Amino acid sequence: MSLDGHTAIPPMPSVPPRVPGGAAIPPQPGAPGAGAGFDLVGWVSAKRHRTPPGVFGLGPEPRSADEKTLADDAIPGWKLLLRAALNAVVAWELFLYAQPAITWLFQLLFPGEIAAVQRNDSTAIMIANILWVLTALLLIWIFGRMGRWRAVGRRYLLPLLRGLLAAQRRHAAQKAQKEKEAGGEPQGIVDPWAPLRAVAEVGGLAVLDAETAQGLVGDVDHQRLLRALECVRHEPARLRALLDAVREYGAVACAHPSGARELVGRGPANDLLLRQLRLGGAENVPKNPAGYRGADIALDPLLLGTSLLAVGPAGSGKTTRLTRPVAEALCLQALTGTAVVVVVGAADADLGPAAWYDVVVAPGAAQSGDPQAGYGLDLFGGAQHTDEAAARLADALLPDELALRTEAARLALQQIVGPFEAGYGRLPGVRELVLLLRGEEGAWAALLAAVRESGTLDRHQHELAQRERLHGLADDPGALLADRLALLDRPVFARCFNASAGDPESLPLFALRALDHPLRVRIALPDHSHPEAARILGRLAVGQFLHAAGSRADRSLFAGLVVDDASSAVDTHAIRGLQRLRSANGGAVLGLRTLVDVPEALRAPLFGAVGGRMAFPGLAPWDGKLFEDAWGTVWVDERDVTRALDTSGGVLRRSFRGVRALLEGERAQTESVTTRKVERRRWSASDLAQVLPRGHAVVSLTSVDGSQVPPLLVRLP
Template identity: 55%
Template sequence: MGLDGTHGRQAAQAQRTSAVPPQRHLPFDLAAWAAEPRPETPPGIFRLGYRPQDETRTEQATVPPGPLLTRAALNLVVGWLVFIYGRALCLNLIAYAVDKFEIGSRIDLGQGRFQYVVPAGQRDLVALAVNVLMILLVVRYFGRMGRWTEVFRRYAAPLLARTVTQEASEGGIDAVGRTHSADPWFEVRAGAPEAVRRLEGEQLGDVDYARIRHAWDTVLADPDLLPAFAEQVEARGAAACAHPSGARDLPGRTGRHDLLTRQVRLGTAQNVVKNPLAHRSAGFALDPQLLGTSLLAVGPAGTGKTARLGRPVAEALCLQALAGTACAVVIGAADADLGPDTWYDVVIAPGDPRSPYGLDLYGAAADPDEAAARLADALLPDELAQRAETARTALQQVVGPYHAAHGRYPGVRELRALLGGDPDAWAVLRKALQAAGVLAVHEAELQHRERQHGRADDPGALLADRLALLDRPVFAGCFPGVPGGPAGGLPPFAMRALDHPLRVRVKLPERSHPEVARVLSRLVVAQFVQAASARTERSLFAGLVVDDASAAVDVHTVRGLQRMRGTNAGAVLLLRTLADLSEPLRAPLFGAVGCRMAFPGIAPWDGRLFSEAWGTHLVTETAVTHTPDTSGGLVRKAARGVRKALSGTTAQTESVTTRDVERHRWSPSDLAHALPSGHAVVSLTTVDGEQVPPLLVDLRG
């Protein structure tokens, strides 16, 4: 739960994350932020401050103000005239009926004539009933045609609300644009009142609140932790239950986050017909429920994949890690804008002498065969993928015996020597196996591997050549073995740490050593997929962000993405084009991820896969046909002839045909050429299987 976290300096003052733009110069208003409405919404909608839209109102709001007011005024005038003349007509008809059927009091007019009238009191009641009936009829028919309710909602209701109550018509927001205060510690107050009193005397940010609330949820699950929680909060206040790094916020954070719902807002769904009604004009956001199915984003360089998707998601995962609800692994080039190093606990930068951490090539895997298989897949180039099985076997025949003899995995140089058939290295390995008493167990593997040495098709020689990329002075100490191995080198990071709320940044040397970057990208992604599925503690969401996943995706990664849906883990993979992947991988990758995102300028062949994945839907298609008018007799034909002579046009008839047809939700041509800059089309799927059709989203701002 993190109740024993170390003290740390208070982070920079938190910014308000709400439905209104953040006020950087104001202190964080915790009570107002916690009281913001967060209604249940369909997936992908930013819940903070969201208010559901009424379908009828939305359709009516499409009418421009000018025609709306003009139509309302005309119907009001006509309705008033109908009321005046209709009322008089009704009263005359009633008077005629009274006299005709001799109803009411009789008045003698003399000379044998009589008139029947209704008494004064009854006459007033009849007039009132006629007035009410006429008003109801006028409002019912002319009010509907003139859309008086829409005029009232648009113009009169806000004016009355401001005049009478000094509040917005939607409610919940006061004159300065903030929600009414509420007690953010209502649930904690009953169980730990002293702790709440300490918290009320300090300035908390959204990360502090989310972190302490997460700790309280852990206390509710295990009441025995209540004394430790109360003692921690009373002693440290807002810094209680802090992340092991002591950090309480991210410096320079720029995204719009809601840590209570664990959402990060990326943009706004556009108000277009293709978008579902509930999403139109609503904030677009991602959360672990969506990221748990993994997201594939495709778009050329410069379309905003990193700045508008990769960085905000990485920032959200790092904030959630500080709150104790997630762990983050972010992979990208050293110069990729994925946040400063101060956002991360572990920064691995092979080839950079300032790198504080190295990388465990085996990911601290407990099974030597599995660790060797993942390393072999990462080392092989794409063009030699057909030799993957023999390469895995060759590496397993070396790593397994070495681990049995020494109790650790071999380093890069040791592994290269054994795969290359160095006699001295093999002699040392045999001696160590004999000393450990396991030589007989691995003798068959050693003999088979030794027989392969020197052959033209020896996969060991190929792997040794690939390892030579890592066995260079610039990478000295970057790839040590597991603890207990040779002294020296940087402290290694292993993927078994995904059980803790760590923030990891892997900087790849794409400019100086592109092939090494490809190997490391594939290796780290494979280790993440393997470790995420093998975790026993799955309360933390394990998030992976890969800035350029073209080299990181292979068959095992695709299979691993499918397994991660049930392990509270997910990946965000950014690609420039699907052409960077081999043809057999493209369709399986589309099927493995639940969320797909297309950026402007993608190639038509990339758009075809998106279009096929999103399928078709029924649309109403209207066809208008014009044909020459030949109807009528001699007079009409003569008139049409004169018209043609005078205007030069032929009279035509118009035929309109309406039918329902299937069309692609987004065609490859639309995705390739019609998407505006700064936008994207994204489809979503939650880990529960709920789906959202493709949305056009504005990612700017």
């Protein structure tokens, strides 16, 4: 192994530079594809909106809701419908049986009008009809307000109308498809292959059009081909290769290196056209800004680019409602050639089936016969130089309580890894590192002889002498590192890491430097069987990813990191790496059970390093305090209302108030209102700890360009 790109990565078909998935990979037997019956034309032509930020483009547009609307939504359905029906009956009866009184009123206001109508005067008839319509509208306005007919329409009729409109759009799309097949010119339908058609020859998309008409082309295929076109548009030779592949293979052209065209068991919450993941629906509550109430909240790479921190106890829904959907969305984007994703979590965490991933690193699972665990982890895979590799490994080996000895541990490991690589031409294995850090005479003498034979003794003599002087001393960091590294030198982890001389050949080692390929990587940690080793591997994987993502030269792919439980991975170096991801086209989703798992000195910097924050039900009050401070305050209009029953007036006025109370369901009251502006917390720690309902979360987001989504109470699916 070396740090110059020779570390083993999964075997893949040859990929031309800068073309996602290669150009012209023929169909592979058994490769999963899009399910039959997908309406690609309708999906592309569907109406989408792009404002405000953080709103799902395929969902309903946000609607403004005032306090009265919120009060109407709180009324039980049976009571709302009963009052609406009662007022409708009274209005109809009044319109029918009050005609003599209304006719008398018309005759009093317009003398001679009734006689003109009886003479069949057309002008008089038209005026009379207008007056009757105005009377009907007046009754509808009066009794509609008392019966809350607008609330009934908003709650029951609008959803029905939206369903009818959606069915009409589907029917129009099917009709347009039939017209297209018959040679007609459909109106209002978007050609999904217009960018390709503009550069292809006549008949060059015949296979692709036929597959689209048969419903064999999915949204992943569509986005993958358009992504490939975007990459080669200005290179004639590569563009010609792409068009030839599309003409010959259709939707299978430029397939992902794995051959996959779809994820097994994917959910309906992804819109690849906007690269959005539907997170949930914003509730109609006063704490949510009016512009977001009722809208679907979504995540996209621009919002994930500032990273997201989610805090909630076990069982609150972090894995099933956040980390797994985000992993699914990033895996889909990897299939389209726009992202690379690394998912870190316990082996038993529900982060998607193994079929979702190209690489599954599961230390210890290979020894138990798991066929999916076909790769090991390169302990030095995140750096380009030996000193960087040793520093990343030292940071991962030391627990949080020994952070003060980090610099000495880094130096001790660098004094071994550099000379070893110079002497043997490869990086040391786990057992070799343990022996050298402990100062075993045989291993140390062999290292000195190898360095001397390589002719680099003069360059490394000083650091070797320094390391040798510390052997056996009480403050030798090498002994501590050796004890920590010995946790990985276990029979259950055989062949899972860098092999030492004489050890069996290791599994293909995955290096986290490979972030310039659209890979889907799952790192399954042995949390239950070897918890301390899992903590080391989690810190190592996160540290290597953050270093590799921030230092890569090609940043065309979005580099996504999903950590189901980041309690052991958060340290000073991880926080600095999170801050660099924003400008490196990358982002991370970190889950925590409680902020107590993070050292107290790192909690505020962690909140400052991420742009998205998410609080789940069951949050502890001391955790909610940090969310409260991060979300700050807002100026609100505070209304002090004093109400009293209206008992004024005589018998007639009281009788009228009684009828009105029967129709409206409320007794007449007098109100005294005082309004003033006050500063209030958006969400207090007590609200987050006690009021947050089950199945919900409060989430705030920040885009890479600085656009912010305020804290919203979201109903999670």
